[in-house]
Amino acid sequence: MxxxxxxxxxxxxxxxxxxxxxxxxxxxxxxxxxxxxxxxxxxxxxxxxxxxxxxxxxxxxxxxxxxxxxxxxxxxxxxxxxxxxxxxxxxxxxxxxxxxxxxxxxxxxxxxxxxxxxxxxxxxxxxxxxxxxxxxxxxxxxxxxxxxxxxxxxxxxxxxxxxxxxxxxxxxxxxxxxxxxxxxxxxxxxxxxxxxxxxxxxxxxxxxxxxxxxxxxxxxxxxxxxxxxxxxxxxxxxxxxxxxxxxxxxxxxxxxxxxxxxxDISWVYEALLLGTRDYLHKNGFSRALVGLSGGIDSSVTAVLAVAALGRENVLGVSMPSRYSSQGSRDDARLLAENLGIEYRFLTIENIFKAYIELFNPEGHPIMDLAEENIQARIRGNILMFISNREGQMVLTTGNKSEMAMGYSTIYGDMAGGLNVLADVPKVMVYRLAEYINRGKEIIPRSVIYKPPSAELRPDQSDEDSLPPYRVLDQILKAYIEDIKPIDEIVAMGHCRELVLDIARRVDAAEYKRQQAPTGLRVTSRAFGPGRRMPIAQRWRLE
Missing domain, CATH: 3.60.110.10 (Carbon-nitrogen hydrolase)
Incomplete structure (x- = not known):
């Protein structure tokens, strides 16, 4: 037969x-x-x-x-x-x-x-x-x-x-x-x-x-x-x-x-490419825009968008603040040139300054969380304005490690229609970047080698708020994907206090994740329908 x-x-x-x-x-x-x-x-x-x-x-x-x-x-x-x-x-x-x-x-x-x-x-x-x-x-x-x-x-x-x-x-x-x-x-x-x-x-x-x-x-x-x-x-x-x-x-x-x-990592790349293309096309979109910070996450997201939709259908927008380094500004521009996509440079300094003058009695920065987050929200509003006016879907750029820890801003960097890297741990993002650069340099090497930073205050580093990603991702996988008890995660060689802190922060950030855009699933347990956790709950790990 x-x-x-x-x-x-x-x-x-x-x-x-x-x-x-x-x-x-x-x-x-x-x-x-x-x-x-x-x-x-x-x-x-x-x-x-x-x-x-x-x-x-x-x-x-x-x-x-x-x-x-x-x-x-x-x-x-x-x-x-x-x-x-x-x-x-x-x-x-x-x-x-x-x-x-x-x-x-x-x-x-x-x-x-x-x-x-x-x-x-x-x-x-x-x-x-x-x-x-x-x-x-x-x-x-x-x-x-x-x-x-x-x-x-x-x-x-x-x-x-x-x-x-x-x-x-x-x-x-x-x-x-x-x-x-x-x-x-x-x-x-x-x-x-x-x-x-x-x-x-x-x-x-x-x-x-x-x-x-x-x-x-x-x-x-x-x-x-x-x-x-x-x-x-x-x-x-x-x-x-x-x-x-x-x-x-x-x-x-x-x-x-x-x-x-x-x-190997090529499977994840192909999965994300297919997921991105089909999500936009099946929802009636042909074009996407990405906020280019000069960081690893936005760079990988932009590359995937170009591979999925074509360079003529992707817009990169750089929106630096007073805290954005010159290196990051240069990296964002160079990435756009390497990809051959349309690139816009829109500084947020005047808008940010207006917020500082409106809410601070002396008109000077206080350097608190509200000031950090308003920068992300200004950027989110700019991207959504372009999206509404020009009919492009905003691709958000947060990775799984950040989303797990609540290291993200509601209505800021979380604003958009699809989160391409939502289920990709930070270490895997770097593996994707190396895979993307396997033939020639598309993502500038400086993006891959510089310490990750949100650049929302002077000399900020992710490790100011998070453990090193190589450690964090191991604990997150054990807790989220493998659903291991705290004692078993500690037995893997991790400090109990660190494991408890990470687990509690994961649980506390549930309300943020349930307001996030759809994220593409590439691990055995992603946030969303595969992990149905209550928001208002009082179970606390010990």
């Missing part, structure tokens, strides 16, 4: 666009003389559709589009992800469309409610599992989470049932999985290893088709694969891009080389 893998980038809620994309890939499958074409999970709606699934008109429109796709199918079988209503409720379904009809459906059994997932809010789980017979082949059709519960691979089971095991016991010759598996650094290696081990264990071919693209804070890497019953990789689609390929189940495959190998 020739099975086509259609790795596409749908737009959540745009049923016309998604249907057109589905038609395009059905035609590719026909041209390749495929027997069957597999699309990702909830392809028709895009993933995750969230509370669109509570809208009756939306679900009515989904059913109409499924009928259109059924009529278009002809003699090419289509297994397509879509929400399906039944008298018992709503299901996350894999539908078989063939010869003008919706022939059969298989429902998702395992509904995740951890991390960024909340599928039980919308869907009912399948009550039973059975093979789907198509052209004489018994297919075990599963949806995303259904393949992530092998007790031998995980040494534990999150759910009571293992759909893959049940389907293999029923005689499934091929396990097909429709997926929308969001990316984080390390996810590809974990996923491919799991697929290889499960296929080898059950002695069954596996075809895994993953969504690609950015939808809000989530980024999907694609990286769809076919694995044979020996657990060998037979087919591998592109990462972070739409792709199409055909798997021949009858051809003996001794395995192919993993063309990606070990994940």
């Amino acid at each position: 020739f099975i086509a893998l259609a790795q596409i980038n749908p737009v959540v809620g745009d049923l016309d666009y998604n249907t057109g994309k589905i038609f395009e890939y059905i035609n590719k499958a026909r041209a390749a003389q495929s027997d069957l074409v597999i699309f990702p999970e909830l392809t028709l709606t895009g993933y995750p559709p969230q509370d669109l699934l509570l809208n009756k008109q939306f679900l009515d429109a989904v059913e109409i589009k499924l009928q259109e796709i059924s009529r278009f199918a002809g003699d090419t079988g289509i297994i397509l992800g879509a929400p399906m209503r039944s008298p018992n409720g709503l299901y996350n379904a894999a539908t078989l469309l063939y010869r003008g009809k919706l022939q059969e459906m298989r429902y998702k059994s395992l509904l995740p409610v951890y991390d960024i997932f909340d599928e039980k809010r919308y869907f009912n789980p399948a009550k039973e599992r059975s093979c789907l017979v198509y052209k004489g082949k018994k297919l075990g059709v599963t949806v995303c989470e259904d393949i992530w519960n092998d007790k031998d691979y995980w040494n534990r089971q999150r759910y009571d049932i293992d759909p893959v095991e049940e389907l293999v016991q029923q005689g499934a010759e091929i396990i097909i999985n429709l997926s929308a598996s969001p990316y984080h650094y390390g996810k590809y290696a974990l996923r491919t290893d799991m697929l290889n081990k499960v296929a080898s264990k059950h002695k069954v071919d596996m075809v895994y088709v993953n969504q690609v693209g950015g939808n809000d804070h989530l980024i999907f890497d694609g990286s769809s694969v076919a694995v044979n019953k020996m657990g060998k990789l037979c087919l591998q689609l592109n990462k972070f891009a739409e792709d199409f390929a055909v798997f021949d189940t009858c051809r003996t495959c001794k395995g192919v080389l993993d063309k990606y190998g070990r994940e």
Whole structure:
């Protein structure tokens, strides 16, 4: 059997666009003389559709589009992800469309409610599992989470049932999985290893088709694969891009080389690029602007914006105050020249001076936090003015380490439409900068080597308020991503007082983060939907 893998980038809620994309890939499958074409999970709606699934008109429109796709199918079988209503409720379904009809459906059994997932809010789980017979082949059709519960691979089971095991016991010759598996650094290696081990264990071919693209804070890497019953990789689609390929189940495959190998910082770069491009384009924006401070975060953000949107669609704005060093001013200008983007120089001195004279009795700086923050807020207002007037989205530049510690200003450097580096720890930002400069110097070397500073008062350094980032990032990862208790973090070699101080500052800054723009997720646990913490709470660590 020739099975086509259609790795596409749908737009959540745009049923016309998604249907057109589905038609395009059905035609590719026909041209390749495929027997069957597999699309990702909830392809028709895009993933995750969230509370669109509570809208009756939306679900009515989904059913109409499924009928259109059924009529278009002809003699090419289509297994397509879509929400399906039944008298018992709503299901996350894999539908078989063939010869003008919706022939059969298989429902998702395992509904995740951890991390960024909340599928039980919308869907009912399948009550039973059975093979789907198509052209004489018994297919075990599963949806995303259904393949992530092998007790031998995980040494534990999150759910009571293992759909893959049940389907293999029923005689499934091929396990097909429709997926929308969001990316984080390390996810590809974990996923491919799991697929290889499960296929080898059950002695069954596996075809895994993953969504690609950015939808809000989530980024999907694609990286769809076919694995044979020996657990060998037979087919591998592109990462972070739409792709199409055909798997021949009858051809003996001794395995192919993993063309990606070990994940490195380039994966994070590509993920952020895709997430930035899709967030702007799917929200109707084609241009972005970035406040260029001459620092590492704004520099990396600007580079990613240019890679995602094109240099003609990015504006860099330098807004120095009396505390901005000449080196930082020069670095911001040089970066803009290296990138070939439009560059504007707008000093905030007169506006800042007006605030000082208005609020200080003697008309002289007091050098307090309010004066530091007003500089960031002046800059935020300037950027938003340009955004409103010229129709460009502001990209904010705070990294995960700063956002964790509350080292940011509400309505200042947090003002904008998307935070590209929101889930990138500071040390990783430097790794991204080195990767960007791998061929030639784009980010000035002085940006990378100078001590990080907000430059909101004379001779300010981040380490005046924060521990060294190499230490801070280790503690933050343990506390936020690994959810380790304080004692375990201390046992890693850190001072208890420092660990407690960092953890308390992370918790205290929750109110800021929940007012921040959407941030792109690239670690295993990001701020936002994957970390649901109360703001007004009094649990205190000891």
